[in-house]
Amino acid sequence: MILEDVSSWLVWILPLIASLFVPLIAKYSAKARNYFAVAISVITAGLALSLVPGVFFGSGEATSTSVAWITGISAGVFIDPLSVLFTTLVAFFGLIIAIYSLGYMKGEEGLTRYYFLLLLFIGSMIGLVISDNLIQMFIFWEMVGLCSYALISFWYKRPESVRAGTKVFIMTRIGDIALLAAIGILFTMFGTFSFHGIINGIQTAATAGTLDTGLLVIAAFLVLGGAIAKSAQLPLFTWLYSAMEAPTSVSALLHAATMVKAGIYLLARFILIFSVAPVLIAALQPLWFPVVTWIGVLTAIIGATLALTTTDIKGVLAYSTISQIGFMMAGLGTAVEGAASIGWFASLFHMISHAFFEGLGFLLAGGIIHAIGTRDMRLMGGLKKTMPISFILMAIMIITTSGLPPFAAFFSKGLIITSVTDAGNLIQIILLYATTAITFAYSVRMFSLVFMGKESEHLKKQHVHEAPKVMLIPAMILAGLCIVWGLAEPLVASFMHVSLETSLLGAFTNLETPIFLSLLIPTGLIAYYSYYKNYQGVRNIAAGKNPLTTILSHGYFFDDVYGGIARGISNVSDGVRRFEGMISLFPQKFASTIIHLANEVHVYLDVYADKSLDKLINVLANKTLTGVSKMKKAPSTSLRNYIAAAVLGFILIAILIILTIGV
């Protein structure tokens, strides 16, 4: 028990403190720095593993230890199946990525910064999932965001990287604010930040019948907002595609274990907290849970369709992640009974299988990018001969992604589909099935474009080589896990202290499997003939200009709308700035006019007043003289005319005078 206490603290403190030593060690030797990071990851993974038996053989109840930190707020660790599951996954993936980075990041500049941030990232993510109160969790939540920002714009000399990092930071920040608001609501309601305190508060208020469910529903929606931004769900999912500017090792870590999984953790944790009071669940059931499922289902299909069109190999994987996390959200949306419902376990189980296959995909994509120096799939092709090991591993990856039996995602995705089917919304079910079919299509498309066909012109120019061993071995470990992980389902269920109604064999025999598999055939065939056999029919439609391709190439116009909003704000502020400029000029103009006037008067008095009389007389005299001389020269007819006009004028004036005086 003491060992567990110590390791539950060390598992997140060690990477955080060790990250500070990275720059110190780098002073002596670059190699020592790299191996130091790997060593710390190994120890962290060991510490995380040491937590597993206690939970596996324990009662499944949450235990927490805490120390006083600030008055009223304590710092502590919260050990239950959920947190240990995440801790183990993050620590394991940290190790995989640290080893992979030895090969992938070799010879890059700024590796001290890289390893510092990597350890900080792992430490903060473990801290996030193991915190026992909301404030501590929120601090780590922000640290995860900061680390991902810094790692995504790791190549800071490339403008796209910097832009992507900034985009990630701003978009996830929207969710952070929502989460902070939720924490504020929960604190005002229960007067505590700790999970145990909030659970007790909900239970006490529910039994006393004083629970303000309305406010808690608002808090639940705000929590959902936080999860949406962090997990790249509708409508804030576009950042994940931009985040592909990161080094591939970082992308793998970001997708598989840290950052995007934080949102899933948050929702799973809050569903556990909310499910202690049936009253509260009843209040959440009409709106909150359906919204979660809808967001998940819609994100799943949008992500999958976008993955069909992108030409960036990492882009396919990014949209695939968005789509798969949509599946997890859909599963969580059906978890109306908390940990007792299939949806809750299904989404967590899928979360881990997704970590394995998506991580594998990224590690392989990293190897390919490393070898040929581009991310554009149109420039690839025929890599089967030159990269045979990657070819086999990628085959495992796409089979797992598509959910073909008996690999990991077959069981986890099947469970999610079962849970959504049980929830019984027909449109959601159809959309999920459609997504699985599209998933198969984009996997086949990627596979064919990269590995099949003829070598492209781009590849012929360079010497393509298989990835080094240090990059292949982590990928092989993940590939192995992809194959066997599904069979571990009963073990994981008993680890999570969840009783599953379906057995492993049941996954093969229930009604969903034949539907699911038969749906894969048509889309798979289309993708096979279009990209593998190079049959042009579908490809021409995809390359042509029609409403569908317009929508897809613009990513459903989400980024355009956000760009519009940003431009609108910028325009408004520009307008306000101009208006302000006008107003601030007004007093100045006024003053300057007065000064100008005064000056004129002064000049007039000074210069003209003296001479004006002389001048006036002169002018009059001159005018008379010139007038007279003109009259002299003028012909007689015109003189007569003058006189006639003068007489006429005189008569007119006389008439006017008579009329006005009224004689």
Add this chain to the structure above:
Amino acid sequence: MDFVILSLVMLAVGIYGLLTNRQLLKVFISVELIATAATLNFVILASAAGVGLGEAFLILAFSTDTAISGVILALLVIVAKKYGTSDISKIVQLIQDKDESEVEA
């Protein structure tokens, strides 16, 4: 309550300044105004609640804020020296032009 309004006003002025100004230094001052408004709000509410935490927080917030200001000012000086102007829109224009020329090259 008056102080809460004061902090709100400071926040509003800060946001207004952030939106309308293009000078780096003015933007920085606006950011500082917002930060101070947040700190002020914290301290007011803490003192209203009668918790000593507010004072501790004030000192913490001021010290970190000072450190951050130091770093930001140093960055501003570097940026202004590098681009020869402290107008944000001009700097953005310069960076974009540079990007485009790099792409062309």
